[in-house]
């Protein structure tokens with residue numbers, strides 16, 4: 152029997168994915184309450200301080216702070232959650248993450264990956280990439296809105312996140328597919344005015360109140 156990971160909100164709302172503690176601090180201060188620290192390809196020693204600081208900020212703002220990839224450090228500093236991709240799943244100790252009480256978000260790109268993710272009973276499932284993106288090299292084609300809607304229908308009550316190429320202009324049509332959250336990188340970090348972009352996206356993607364119905 153596979154025990155589920157702790158629940159998170161079905162609607163996580165706006166979910167910025169950023170690569171520094173500075174971005175975490177400014178976005179939490181701007182009202183973001185679901186956020187991910189995504190630092191790529193560093194040693195654990197190089198990212199440990201950033202992860203510790205990001206987790207402390209997340210707690211101070213009562214935000215849902217997910218750590219990408221570095222699941223051992225996420226456990227060590229008791230982050231709200233961890234985000235893992237399909238390749239990460241091959242090496243991560245999911246039992247350790249579950250026993251530590253951290254939420255788990257999983258990336259998926261197609262039906263086969265959805266099957267695999269569902270069997271692991273994660274806290275949320277991310278679907279992507281929806282549109283072309285400059286931020287990450289993707290081996291597959293963008294799935295687009297019709298596939299997104301089909302996946303959302305299949306996932307029923309599970310918390311869902313859409314990612315990849317989501318701009319302010321495209322956010323409404325993505326949200327109209329019924330997804331609970333939009334994860335964005337460049338729509339905020341490359342915006343001419345990141346504060347304005349964040350406020351616009353927050354207003355579009357209204358989240359559930361943080362921790363309202365979740366275990367602490």
Ligand SMILES: Cc1ncc(COP(=O)(O)OP(=O)(O)O)c(N)n1
Pocket residue numbers: 168187189191219220234235236237239256257258277278279287312314334
């Ligand atoms: C919310 C969200 N969705 C997908 C990803 C991508 O994760 P992954 O496939 O592990 O790729 P990297 O981000 O590690 O390059 C994500 N980080 N967040």
Ligand SMILES: Cc1ncsc1CCOP(=O)(O)O
Pocket residue numbers: 168279280283284285286287314315316317334335336337338
């Ligand atoms: C990390 C990641 N995983 C799938 S697409 C993506 C990058 C999304 O970035 P952007 O919002 O700039 O397209």
Ligand SMILES: [Mg+2]
Pocket residue numbers: 219220234235236239
């Ligand atoms: Mg990863």
